[in-house]
Amino acid sequence: MTPPELFYSEPVYRPPSEGKKSLLLTATIGCSFKCTYCYPYKDKKFAIRDVFDIKKDIETAKILYKNQIERIFLLDGNAFVMKPADLIEISEYGYKIHPNLQRISAYAHAKDINRKSDEDLRKIAQSGLNMVYVGIETGDDILLDRIKKRTNAEELAKAAQKCHRAGIVFSGTIILGLAGSNEQESRRHAIKTAELINHMNPLSPTTWYISALTLMIPPGTPIEQEVLSHKLHPMSSFQILEELRMIIENISDDLNGCIFRANHASNYLPLKGILSKDKQKLLTTIDQGIKNPQSLKPEYFRGL
Numbered sequence: 154m155t156p157p158e159l160f161y162s163e164p165v166y167r168p169p170s171e172g173k174k175s176l177l178l179t180a181t182i183g184c185s186f187k188c189t190y191c192y193p194y195k196d197k198k199f200a201i202r203d204v205f206d207i208k209k210d211i212e213t214a215k216i217l218y219k220n221q222i223e224r225i226f227l228l229d230g231n232a233f234v235m236k237p238a239d240l241i242e243i244s245e246y247g248y249k250i251h252p253n254l255q256r257i258s259a260y261a262h263a264k265d266i267n268r269k270s271d272e273d274l275r276k277i278a279q280s281g282l283n284m285v286y287v288g289i290e291t292g293d294d295i296l297l298d299r300i301k302k303r304t305n306a307e308e309l310a311k312a313a314q315k316c317h318r319a320g321i322v323f324s325g326t327i328i329l330g331l332a333g334s335n336e337q338e339s340r341r342h343a344i345k346t347a348e349l350i351n352h353m354n355p356l357s358p359t360t361w362y363i364s365a366l367t368l369m370i371p372p373g374t375p376i377e378q379e380v381l382s383h384k385l386h387p388m389s390s391f392q393i394l395e396e397l398r399m400i401i402e403n404i405s406d407d408l409n410g411c412i413f414r415a416n417h418a419s420n421y422l423p424l425k426g427i428l429s430k431d432k433q434k435l436l437t438t439i440d441q442g443i444k445n446p447q448s449l450k451p452e453y454f455r456g457l
């Protein structure tokens with residue numbers, strides 16, 4: 154008898170931290186947003202799967218992996234768009250079938266969070282869907298518009314605050330190099346991004362994450378067209394580090410519980426620290442990278 158199979162719509166993309174222990178569960182296909190830099194979902198027609206089919210996959214995973222599942226990540230690009238009742242049903246069923254499950258997470262666009270009431274978010278968190286990965290990309294509204302992110306800094310700050318209040322761990326990503334090598338635009342991207350991170354500061358002690366990725370230019374995307382037509386000039390590794398330095402420098406010294414990471418495969422220099430404690434250490438490491446370019450990851454080792 155052939156073993157049962159989980160449903161996947163390739164290509165599958167997930168956060169690096171969901172790589173090892175997580176069951177990747179297809180809740181939605183593609184993404185309901187179309188950002189200019191995004192590769193994995195550009196050719197997928199967006200769809201939300203039936204809760205019945207998602208629950209069948211939760212059962213199939215039990216047959217395949219017994220009681221080994223400790224984390225579930227809901228695919229694809231913004232599974233958090235689903236209705237609160239459906240997310241709660243999937244989450245509760247996941248914990249019922251997988252007794253060792255400790256966390257369920259999903260990608261969420263700021264609008265997917267803001268459309269839900271504080272009460273609904275609290276119920277979602279209580280059901281065990283307690284972490285979201287949100288693409289911030291930049292705090293600069295002009296740049297958010299250019300990359301067709303369909304949100305702005307105010308909405309992004311609101312989404313983070315709603316997550317903090319509801320008990321959903323907020324993990325935001327920013328993209329270095331997104332503004333290109335124009336000095337003035339890179340400076341605006343850096344300063345506005347730092348300002349936005351400051352506005353995301355939770356009122357009470359809370360663990361949350363900010364991760365910096367470095368812009369990749371995926372083939373066949375609108376952002377590749379911008380590069381080919383010389384509208385966007387990619388940054389050098391040196392410029393990327395200067396931009397990263399400016400962001401960290403402008404982040405306030407008293408951020409509550411924010412873990413900063415730039416250890417993604419797309420980055421030139423791996424970094425990790427708690428911002429309120431390690432800011433100076435992070436800046437020193439960046440300065441060393443700026444002074445010793447031979448210590449940076451070579452271009453051909455970078456990847457998404």
Ligand SMILES: C[S@@+](CC[C@H](N)C(=O)[O-])C[C@H]1O[C@@H](n2cnc3c(N)ncnc32)[C@H](O)[C@@H]1O
Nearest residue numbers: 190191230231261262287288326366367368369
């Ligand atoms: C797969 S996307 C899903 C984001 C989610 N739909 C949202 O709107 O927040 C996850 C993240 O990967 C990063 N990413 C995607 N394409 C990228 C690229 N070409 N270069 C660098 N980072 C990229 C962005 O930070 C993006 O938010």
